[in-house]
Amino acid sequence: MEKPLKIAIYSGEIPSTTFIERLIKGIADSGSEVLLFGAVKKKINYQPRVKVVAYKHSQMSKFWHLLKFTTLLVLFKPAEKKRLDSYLKHQKRNDLYTKVKCYPVLWYQPNVFHVQWAKGIDDWMWVQDFNIKLVLSLRGAHINYSPIANSKLAAMYRKNFPKVDGFHAVSRAIGLEAEKYAAPKENIHVVYSGLPIVKDLRTPKKENTVFKIISVGRSHWKKGYTYALDACKLLKDSGLDFHYTIVGGATDIEFAYQINDLDLSNQVTLLDRLPYNKVQYLIMNSDSLLLPSVEEGIANVVLEAMALGTLVVSTACGGMAEVVIPKQTGFLVPVRDAQAMAQALKEVSELTGEPYQNITQQARAFIGTHHNEEQMVKGMQELYESLN
């Protein structure tokens, strides 16, 4: 029997985002050994095939971590340690913190080292010298806009991307974007995010007295909430009775000012971040989930809403068009276009029960087929295995 692969899934912090945690669980369940390196934010009880090799954010914890792996490497892998030290010195990254991060990886030498965030790729190019395959996930801002404003970052991508063994693209669109930074097309594998699907969920049109719109996401400009609020002004002027809730936008003065400026206090509520189950409840009880973003890989919240039977109105940013098929699985509008957003929301508000349910059922079916956890795990396994 073949030895299972040792896969390091690295996001820097443990636990990571919901979708990366799902990937960790899925890969471990499929038989591979998963190694998690980095700093522990919160203790998590993973299944036995997940090994956590982490330190806490305290100086003492980092010191013991370094001491432990320095000792192990000196005793059992002195040549490799010397080679890594020489590399780090050459790179002028000879500081202790870099060693706290790198020594454990050298000690365990996984088959695959999968970096989740592209901005950190330069720190991990060395692993290829130790027969470790390097995989990079292509996600959101790291690919879509940061290198546009930061020419040094773009240059770093152009230097490193041709050498990366495999790319995991969360959408076809982001894969194309990475090609602009010299990522070889043949190394890019699109593996869509997966999520658990609640079976036998009925998705009728909600019976809300006012048309309820919801957006969920941190208060960041890339979420495009200012365009959503401009759209709300147009909806209000059109006479539609609606209410718009932004979960995660409570503390943002820009939104508060815009709401005040456009006289939308009665139509818009800004909520703080909420626990996952509460967010699910709010999505399920809304008539429409609005994704006004100007940039996304594929927004996970849209996948969630589609799985929960809430009709999605999304901008066509990033890879959203790969999920939201106009009038089939949702409504798609151009980015930065408040008028089009308002028009689409108005159209959704006018849908009667059956057409509404047709779209939400097709959306659920789409998620079930293309965004289930099994296909995500299978896709990632195939990527890892193809490199070894």
Next chain:
Amino acid sequence: MRKKKQHIQRIGLVLSAVPGYSETFFRNKIAGLQAQGFEVVLFVTDQSGSIPDAFGCTVISAASFKGSFWRVLIISVWTLIKAFLFTPIRSYKHVKLDVADNFTLKQSLKRLIQNAFLFSQNVTWLHFGFGMLAVGRENVAAAIAAQMAVSFRGFDLYLSPLKHPNCYKLLFKKEVRYHVLSNEMKQDLVSEGVLESAIYVITPAIDVSFFKSNTNQLTRELQSKIQLITVARLHWIKGLEYTLQAMAELKKADISFHYTIIGTGEERERLMFAAYQLDVLDQVSFAGRLEPVAVREQLKVSDIYIQYSIQEGFGNAVLEAQALGVLCVVSDADGLQENVLHEKTGWVVPKRQPKFLAAQIKELIKLTPQEKELIRGRAVTRVQRNFNLDKQQDEFVAFYEV
């Protein structure tokens, strides 16, 4: 020749930090008051470490209450002891006034600790440079037997209350003389219940000899590639994302242009991505922060100045552009519509409407040279006459004397 004041008044100006080189408003104000025979004492609330040389002012800085629990405790106790030891009457009065305003004794002592640094000087006026600096310090002027003045600058009047609801409730009950930048701000203060007679509109002003246009600038035709410019922090209140949308509209209309944004800020990435996504990155330059002379030279070679802000107290850069004979298109945010008179000295467009902005720019491009010259000429004359530093200084002198 302008007359100097006969009797020396001491003005205690409260700011968060000593004004930096680019903060011309306060630097000009301090220099102007000194030139008129006032003595200025600068109180700074949030600047620890070495204080830079500040225009011959006495500078008093607040203690820093940052750090470990024990450090804060020791500094607080020491500040309290010093306050009662060296300024006992003022400290007692401050606590008494706070208690009368329904603060608990504990709250009053806390406020005393924070404000004790303002007790050491005798001043005629205690003038808070921003509205938020007066919050929590509403009784200081009365405690030190000074008159109280507060300047509102836009951000503090319109945005701070959204972040801190009712933050000015107590302040608006006090006897305060207010300085605002525009009539619009004055009306907004009146609607908050402030007496109209207590509010003085003193607009920003510029050095009109430094920003001086020549005849060529007034009569020139637009360049074949139209040069548009904005001088602003890269911050959402400046409406630059909407401006870039308008630039995309101009590009769609096949207008040959280049747009330069002078300024730095936290939203560079947001704006660069917007320019990229709107496909105008090649038509837009982010020039970063420039020194005043370089700003002036950039303005001189520009055809149209845009200030499409979402919120703007008044807009000094718009005055500078007008003084140099650059055609100005601005939003109707707050004081901007007083800064530029629509279709007289420039154009005012409703905010958050990039298509309207683009339409206005297209329209002005079509104007005859004579029509453009007329607008430029009016703008230059109005700025020179109404927004010069001498006039502003006189208004501040009157503000303290009335």
